[in-house]
Amino acid sequence: MATMFVRSEVLNLRSAPVVSDETELAKLDLNQSVETSGVVDGAGWIRASATVGGQVRAGFVKAGFLRKPASPAVEALLAEARTQWRRFEYGKGEEHRQPFSRMVGEMWQAIGLNLDGEDRDQPWSAAAISFMVRNAGRRHAAYNGFAFAAAHSRYVHDAIRRRNQGDTNAPFWGFRRGERAPQLGDIVCVPRAGSGVDFDHATSQNAFKSHCDIVVAIDPANFKLLAIGGNVSHSVETTEYPLGPGNFLTGASGVFAVLANRADEI
């Protein structure tokens, strides 16, 4: 037996190694853990079992849509991102409706602000990232050194500064887009609201408009990665970023900083 994880947004668990409506047992989702036989047949199927709706279901999945486990620290963050994505009904749960407003409120309160999703003029994406990293910290304490904030700029600047200082206690180090091919559990950041912020600006300043997401899947074959963030389409939702040669993000991605997850090294 070997534990693996789903690396596509949706994956069918089937009763037999055949693609048809009749064999569909359940739908698995991104980064869900799956116990497998470890043996892939000639058609690419592998025996697998997973917990769905509180019940263990056994069947077959296409092995090409599974990945090996990452480090425990990275898996802790991926699991938390998945938890929030599922709580927000895979991006369908909008901030201004209950119970999602209340969930946004939990994110705000975790950084000490008395707001919720009904405070509709308050962008909450940094609060969401902070919330996910904080919760991952319950499973892996290295994340507790994150610069939790209501603005991405605070923790982006902090990650760059701590890299420059060689701070080996930092859970993230900030890299330029061309310096690091993003890995699972990294955080990728883009400018927003016409801020035009770049890496040099983020190195010297800690107040600018940006948006960041947590990398939750990498798909080199299709030249893309998936990342989960908050306040995306008024929910917690995935965003695709384009990959180029060497699995580096392309200029078209708009990404100006990749925060490398180094929680396992602490």
Add this chain to the structure above:
Amino acid sequence: MKSEARLALLLIVAGCAANRVAPPAEPSLQARTAEEVPVDVLVPVDVPVPDGCAAESEQLQSAVAVRSAPDAAGHIVEMLAAGRYLLRCATRAEYQFIRFPAAGEKVDCSTRPAGRRCNGGWIPAATATRTFD
């Protein structure tokens, strides 16, 4: 003219006459007491309230006086404490028009209907705020 058509014409004429003599649906501003006048109508008529406010609020880093006009002579309509939220609108010289929810209200000025707008007024444009994203 047939009788039905004549009757319809009479009804239209009568309706128009009724509209001319009907009292206004809303009392005029002059008829309101000072307590009834919402803050944003205190802005002088030669200083139109700017539209195009930001859709994202900012948080005040220190207290600021909100004035009824874009200069120090405008009377203070509200003191906003540090930590209150505001939406920045158009600037005029060194002042900026802002919208802000009343204390304890939701920060949702950009989505409120016309009849339930946030309060408004002028602050120095350089007032320090913290942005979230």
